[in-house]
Amino acid sequence: MPTHDYTTRILWTGNRGEGTAQYRAYDRTWDIAVPGKAVVQCSNDPLLGGDPSKMNPEDLLLSALAACHMLWYLHYASDAGIVVTGYTDAPVGLGEVGRGGAGRFLKVTLRPHVVVTRGTDLAAAEAIHHRIDAVCFIARSVNFPVDCAPTFAVAPG
Structure with a gap:
């Protein structure tokens, strides 16, 4: 199977002047700075003293799972003639923190809300969601279950 590389650039922005000389002397902030793309300012989880106004790794992982699922859903819906x-999506990740602060996700539930045109076969539209776990790059790369609980609405008109 062919392979290819993915790259990014992480740039620590939390040096307050003395680096990591003391545990509380630095901020847990960084930028994701990929050339040619908008910079994403990040921090660690607010439970660990991070800045709640910035994305943290857990937010980014949930977002990546939801986005990958969405892109495959839109592809399969288009192929099936579903408009x-x-x-x-508002995914929810269940995490746990163990001794020493080591954490992990136990599971993620995607909660997509899909608006389709009148006359759409909603059973067929829902069935598409359950095919995606076999192809989504991100979901296939994590070591916890990714469930999907979709809801649907019919567009007016």
């Missing part, structure tokens, strides 16, 4: 006019 999607709106799509949002």
Whole structure:
């Protein structure tokens, strides 16, 4: 199977002047700075003293799972002749923190809300969601279950 590389650039922005001389002397902030793309400012989880106004690794992982699922859903819906006019997702990740602060995700539930045109076979539209776990790059790369609990609405008109 062919392979290819993915790259990014992480740039620590939390040096307050003395680096990591003391545990509380630095911020847990960084930028994702990929050339040619918008910079994403990040911090660690607010539970660990991070800046709640910035994305953290857990947010990014949930977002990546939801986005990958959405892109495959839109592809398969288009192939099936199902017209999607709106799509949002509010995934929920269940995590645990063990001794010493080591954490992990136990599972993620995607909660896509899909708006389709009148006359759409909703059973067929829902069935597409359950095919995606076999192809989604991100979901296939994690070591916890990714469930999907979709809801649907019919666009007016």
